[in-house]
Amino acid sequence: MMSTRLIIILQLIVSSLLAQSNDEGMIRKIYDEALARGQSYEMLEHLCTKIGARLSGSPGAAAAVEWSRQVMQAYGFDSVWLQPVMVPHWVRGNKEIGRVVNSKKAGSMEMSVAALGGSVGTGPGGVLANLVEVKSWDELKTLGEKGVKGKIVFFNRPMDPKLLQMFASYGGAVDQRANGASEAAKYGAVGVIVRSMSANLEDYPHTGSLRYAPNIPKIPALAISTRHAELLSGLLSDDKDLRFYMEMNCQTLPDAPSFNVIGELRGTKYPKEIIVVGGHLDSWDLGQGAHDDGAGCVQSIEVLRIFKAMGYKPQRTIRAVMFMNEENGLRGGIEYANQAKLKNELHIAAMESDRGGFTPRGYTLPADARAKEKIRSWKPLLEPYGLHDFSQEGGGADISPLAPQGVPLMGYLPDSQRYFSFHHTPADNFDTVDKRELELGAASMAALIYLIDQYGLK
Ligand SMILES: [Zn+2]
Known part of the structure; x- marks a missing residue:
């Protein structure tokens, strides 16, 4: 006769194998949605070619705020809102x-x-x-x-x-x-x-x-x-x-009113636990801000859109945040963290994409040892998609003000070789972004957000 202890161990093994194959299937579905029916590239084309440069305080930045609000509303996210913030206003x-x-x-x-x-x-x-x-x-x-x-x-x-x-x-x-x-x-x-x-x-x-x-x-x-x-x-x-x-x-004018733009899918099981995925909506004024950071913004919206399109109902609340003013002040990131603290919100993870729309390599991981170990334990699920670099720490500038609240911060890590050929230049334009690379990035972000939503980081 099998001992009760052995039965429990066998049950645990079976349930963990089932969870693993379910996760494999879910991640496959995420990539299928991003690669076969993805919308990040179309979003980026609009943001770059119809709106263009988005320096804080400029008409372009204001147009991008309104555009991203409308896009997230049109996708039917549970709620979409603007978070006011005053930003520096420098003009060339x-x-x-x-x-x-x-x-x-x-x-x-x-x-x-x-x-x-x-x-x-x-x-x-x-x-x-x-x-x-x-x-x-x-x-x-x-x-x-x-x-x-x-x-x-x-x-x-x-x-x-x-x-x-x-x-x-x-x-x-x-x-x-x-x-x-x-x-x-x-x-x-x-x-x-x-x-x-x-x-x-x-x-x-x-x-x-x-x-x-x-x-x-x-x-x-x-x-x-x-x-x-x-x-x-x-x-x-x-x-x-x-x-x-x-x-x-060039000169610095008085601070100007602007906004972070936030879209949310509400958690079904733990709605008070928030996972942020974001990028910054502002850019420098010389180019279209395609890699820096239009890519990160549309990928973040795409993460939520993918979940919705798959019919995936997250357990925890997932927010796409388009931060304002990363480039010359970080006011949006600071205000987001202030508001989170004021409202006593519990953020269990934050991920930023601000390294361009290039081929996925991995993720930058939280400094917290437990969170880091947990993410590394998911490596076998992610490696088949070219996500193998789990060696570096850090999040992104916009989410860094959440650090004092103990939020595990991480980043999407694409290949870095060509990023600084475009960074802050007149060449950072839509035509330098590859559709497939951009979509793979969005899927890579969604895959890790999915795992965090399922298992948390504790
Ligand atoms: Zn950036």
């Missing part, structure tokens, strides 16, 4: 001028430049000054006031091409863009030029936000294309007296 103004003046070798020459987001303008007379190139903070420090005062500092440290993860490569160079202006201004610089954040040689500049430190004069900052950064460096090494002219009339 006229096309910037960055010009080499009277170089011995090249004469006068226009360079491919763009103001960094948040930069002050130069005033109508522009800034004309000698240039000094640095590749490290130590070099800047060594030059000191004597070498920097009255000059334009040219930060020209490239992204490290040896790193395989391009986000790590970006992380190693972006301090120049973020802090270069204030660091140079400490020594009396009158402007800065920053090599664009790309490992490739390109003709267009990459914008992105800078941070002015308090109590330091604000000086104008331009990004320069990587190709022209190389050229400028060469001209400067032949001609130390080379002068550079910059003219920008």
Whole structure:
């Protein structure tokens, strides 16, 4: 006779095998829906080509808010609403001028430049000054006031091409863009030029936000294309007296009203437990914000649409959140977390897609050991879909303000090799996104959200 204990063990094994095959079937259905009847690509086409750039406070951002509200309503999500938030309102103004003046070798020459987001303008007379190139903070420090005062500092440290993860490569160079202006201004610089954040040689500049430190004069900052950064460096090494002219009339206007856009499928069993999947609706102003982060927004909507189309009724409440103002303020992410706290909401997980619409590789995982272990235990279900990288930690900028509430934060992790060819540029357009890659991403997000909905992360 079998012992009761053995029977219980056998029952457990059978039920876990049944659950596994059910999960396999559900994940297969998710991919079938995304790949055969997916709508993320059509959504992205509209967002990029009919609305376009969506810098916070711009008419494009307002149009995108209204559009995403209407789309989620049309899909029949249980509720869709706007969450008000005040956002910074920076405007670029006229096309910037960055010009080499009277170089011995090249004469006068226009360079491919763009103001960094948040930069002050130069005033109508522009800034004309000698240039000094640095590749490290130590070099800047060594030059000191004597070498920097009255000059334009040219930060020209490239992204490290040896790193395989391009986000790590970006992380190693972006301090120049973020802090270069204030660091140079400490020594009396009158402007800065920053090599664009790309490992490739390109003709267009990459914008992105800078941070002015308090109590330091604000000086104008331009990004320069990587190709022209190389050229400028060469001209400067032949001609130390080379002068550079910059003219920008960008400015920061008063904060503007805007919104996060939220759509929700209410949980059938644990409605108070909330799972967030999101991206940011705002973009830089130079391109259409296709990879950054139109892709993440339409994928997040698509996760909920897939569940609805499959007739899957989530146990927990699942929210698609289009955050506003990730690029130059993070106000939407901060406000979302504030409201969650005020309303005493329980978020059991948050996932962001903000690494472009590229081929799936895996996920970035929560720092919490238990949650991490649980997600890794699902790897056999996800690996057949090319999801094999479960090695990195982290969520995304917009969900990061939820961290103090103990919410496990994770990210969708696509291939990173080409992301920084488009990031914050005039080339971040719909035609650079591959339909199938975008759809695979949406399905990959839905698959993990499904498992979290079924089993939680505790
Ligand atoms: Zn982004």
